Amino acid sequence: xxxxxxxxxxxxxxxxxxxxxxxxxxxxxxxxxxxxxxxxxxxxxxxxxxxxxxxxxxxxxxxxxxxxxxxxxxxxxxxxxxxxxxxxxxxxxxxxxxxxxxxxxxxxxxxxxxxxxxxxxxxxxxxxxxxxxxxxxxxxxxxxxxxxxxxxxxxxxxxxxxxxxxxxxxxxxxxxxxxxxxxxxxxxxxxxxxxxxxxxxxxxxxxxxxx
Amino acid sequence: xxxxxxxxxxxxxxxxxxxxxxxxxxxxxxxxxxxxxxxxxxxxxxxxxxxxxxxxxxxxxxxxxxxxxxxxxxxxxxxxxxxxxxxxxxxxxxxxxxxxxxxxxxxxxxxxxxxxxxxxxxxxxxxxxxxxxxxxxxxxxxxxxxxxxxxxxxxxxxxxxxxxxxxxxxxxxxxxxxxxxxxxxxxxxxxxxxxxxxxxxxxxxxxxxxxxxxxxxxxxxxxxxxxxxxxxxxxxxxxxxxxxxxxxxxxxxxxxxxxxxxxxxxxxxxxxxxxxxxxxxxxxxxxxxxxxxxxxxxxxxxxxxxxxxxxxxxxxxxxxxxxxxxxxxxxxxxxxxxxxxxxxxxxxxxxxxxxxxxxxxxxxxxxxxxxxxxxxxxxxxxxxxxxxxxxxxxxxxxxxxxxxxxxxxxxxxxxxxxxxxxx
Numbered sequence: 001x002x003x004x005x006x007x008x009x010x011x012x013x014x015x016x017x018x019x020x021x022x023x024x025x026x027x028x029x030x031x032x033x034x035x036x037x038x039x040x041x042x043x044x045x046x047x048x049x050x051x052x053x054x055x056x057x058x059x060x061x062x063x064x065x066x067x068x069x070x071x072x073x074x075x076x077x078x079x080x081x082x083x084x085x086x087x088x089x090x091x092x093x094x095x096x097x098x099x100x101x102x103x104x105x106x107x108x109x110x111x112x113x114x115x116x117x118x119x120x121x122x123x124x125x126x127x128x129x130x131x132x133x134x135x136x137x138x139x140x141x142x143x144x145x146x147x148x149x150x151x152x153x154x155x156x157x158x159x160x161x162x163x164x165x166x167x168x169x170x171x172x173x174x175x176x177x178x179x180x181x182x183x184x185x186x187x188x189x190x191x192x193x194x195x196x197x198x199x200x201x202x203x204x205x206x207x208x209x210x211x
Numbered sequence: 212x213x214x215x216x217x218x219x220x221x222x223x224x225x226x227x228x229x230x231x232x233x234x235x236x237x238x239x240x241x242x243x244x245x246x247x248x249x250x251x252x253x254x255x256x257x258x259x260x261x262x263x264x265x266x267x268x269x270x271x272x273x274x275x276x277x278x279x280x281x282x283x284x285x286x287x288x289x290x291x292x293x294x295x296x297x298x299x300x301x302x303x304x305x306x307x308x309x310x311x312x313x314x315x316x317x318x319x320x321x322x323x324x325x326x327x328x329x330x331x332x333x334x335x336x337x338x339x340x341x342x343x344x345x346x347x348x349x350x351x352x353x354x355x356x357x358x359x360x361x362x363x364x365x366x367x368x369x370x371x372x373x374x375x376x377x378x379x380x381x382x383x384x385x386x387x388x389x390x391x392x393x394x395x396x397x398x399x400x401x402x403x404x405x406x407x408x409x410x411x412x413x414x415x416x417x418x419x420x421x422x423x424x425x426x427x428x429x430x431x432x433x434x435x436x437x438x439x440x441x442x443x444x445x446x447x448x449x450x451x452x453x454x455x456x457x458x459x460x461x462x463x464x465x466x467x468x469x470x471x472x473x474x475x476x477x478x479x480x481x482x483x484x485x486x487x488x489x490x491x492x493x494x495x496x497x498x499x500x501x502x503x504x505x506x507x508x509x510x511x512x513x514x515x516x517x518x519x520x521x522x523x524x525x526x527x528x529x530x531x532x533x534x535x536x537x538x539x540x541x542x543x544x545x546x547x548x549x550x551x552x553x554x555x556x557x558x559x560x561x562x563x564x565x566x567x568x569x570x571x572x573x574x575x576x577x578x579x580x581x582x583x584x585x586x587x588x589x590x591x592x593x594x595x596x597x598x599x600x601x602x603x604x605x606x607x608x609x610x611x612x613x614x615x616x617x618x619x620x621x622x623x624x625x626x627x628x629x630x631x632x633x634x
Binding site: 055068078096116172191 | 492501502516
C-alpha cells in the first residue's frame, strides 16, 4: 500500500498540477519507478494515465479524465521549444547547461523574427511598445515552465530539465506528423493541435509567483 | 551522413603526422594552407627517426598514413596538379583535421603529473626534516635544521602548487571551450575522440585526487611527528610553522576536491549531451525542425493536468482557532496575601535575601529561592535569576563541600542545594 506513504502525496500533488518528475528529483523518481503499476491503477479511477516519456521522466495525462486540465499558452509553448533548441547547441556544455535569462532574451531577439515574437508574446500590443511586453511575458512563461518542472529557474539563470524534451515531440516528426503519428501524439503525449479551437476556459496561463 | 568509404581509424603515427602538418603550416613565414608530398615526406622521416625506424621504410608508412587521414576526412588533396603527377599533389587540413590537431595538443598539455611530482618531492623533504629533527640537540640545531628548512619547504610548496593549479585550471578551461567545436562535427570519429579525451581528463582528475589525498595524509603524519618531537624538546617555534604547512596542505586538498567536482560535473554534462542529443539526432533533423518551428507562432500545445490547490475552508479554520476569553471586569474586593514583586526588583531582592542569610553564618540557595517565591516572585522569574544568584553567592564565601541534595522549591521546581559559608 503506497498510498499512505508521504512520498505518494508529494508526487501526486506535483503530477495533478501538471508537473513533471525527472531524475533530478531522485527520491520521488525512484519511488514512482518502483511503484509504477500501483500509480497507474490509482489514476485509472480518475480517467487519467501516468506516462513515462522515452526520455525517462513522468507526467500525468489527464485529458478526458476527472482531473481538471489546461492548455499551455502559446507563449510558453514557444519559449519551451526555444529552450529545447538551446539545449541542443553544443555551446551549452561550456556553461554546464546553464543559460542566463539575459542571454535567452538576446537569442530570442536575434533568432526569432520580430513579427513572430510580437504575435506570440505580445499579440495585443502595438509594435512600438511590444518590447517591454515581450520581456514581461518571457519572465512569466519562465516562472510557469519552472512550476511545471520543465526548467529549473535560479535567479537570473535557468537549467533545462529532461522534461523540456516534450517540446520536441513535434520536431521529432519534422513538425509535420502523419495521421497515425498525430493520433499517437494526441493520445500518448497530450498534444493538442489547433489550440485556437480549444475553449478559452481551458487555457489557464496564470504563472503565479516564484517557487 | 557518413558514406561507407569514410572512417576515422587513426594510429598514433597518423596523429603525429597530422599535428606536424598543422605545426609546419603555421610555422612558415608565409602561412600556407597546403603542403606538397615532398614536404610531408620530410615530416614523415622525422617521425620515423623519433620512433627509431629505418627512414627508408617511412615512404610506405607515409602513404598509409595519408590514405587513412584522407579516408577519415582529416586532410584533402588540394588543387588539380595531382591529376598530372601524383608527386606534385598538395594536401590541406580539413576543419575536422584542424580540430583533431588542436584537441591532441590541448590534451597532451593536460596532465596532473607535475602536481603529483611536487607533492611527492615535498614529502621526501619533510621526511628528511623529520630525520634532522630527531638528531637535533639544542635550540640552535632546531632553528638551523628544522625551522628554516620547513619554512623553505612551505614556500616552495606554495609557489609550486599554486603555479601548477593555475596551469591545470587554464588547460581545463581550454578543453571546456574546445569541446563544443568537436561536438559540432557530424563525424562519428570526432565524437568518439571527444569521448576518449574526456575519459582521459576525468581519469587525470581522479588520479590527481587520489594522489593528493594519499600524499597529504602522509605529510600530515610526518608534520605531526615533527611537532611532537619539537614539543618534547621544548622548542616553541616549530609548531606554528607545522600548523601553517598543514593549513596550506588542506587548501591543496580542498582545491583538488573542488576541481574533481567541477570537472566531474562538466564531464557529466558533455556525456549527457552526447547521449541525449548527438546519439539520438546524428543528422540534426530534430534541431533543424526546432529551428523552423520557433520561427513561427506555435500551432500546437500540450494539455496538462491542472488541479487547483486545495483550499482551507473558513468553518474549518474557525474551529481550529482558540476560543476568545470573555471580557471580565476585575474584582476590586479581592487582593492576594502575597506581595507582587516587580521582575526588575527580583534580582535585588534575591541578593538581599542572600546577604541576610549569609550574615547568620551560611546561605542556602534553595531557602533563598523558596523565600523569593513566597514573597511573590513567579517561579519562572526566579529561575531566570538563579545563575546570577549563584555567582553572587560564590563571591560571598566558600562553597560547602557536602554532597548537594535535590530539594523542592515550588510545586514545579526542584533545585540542587548550594550552600555557601563564611570563610
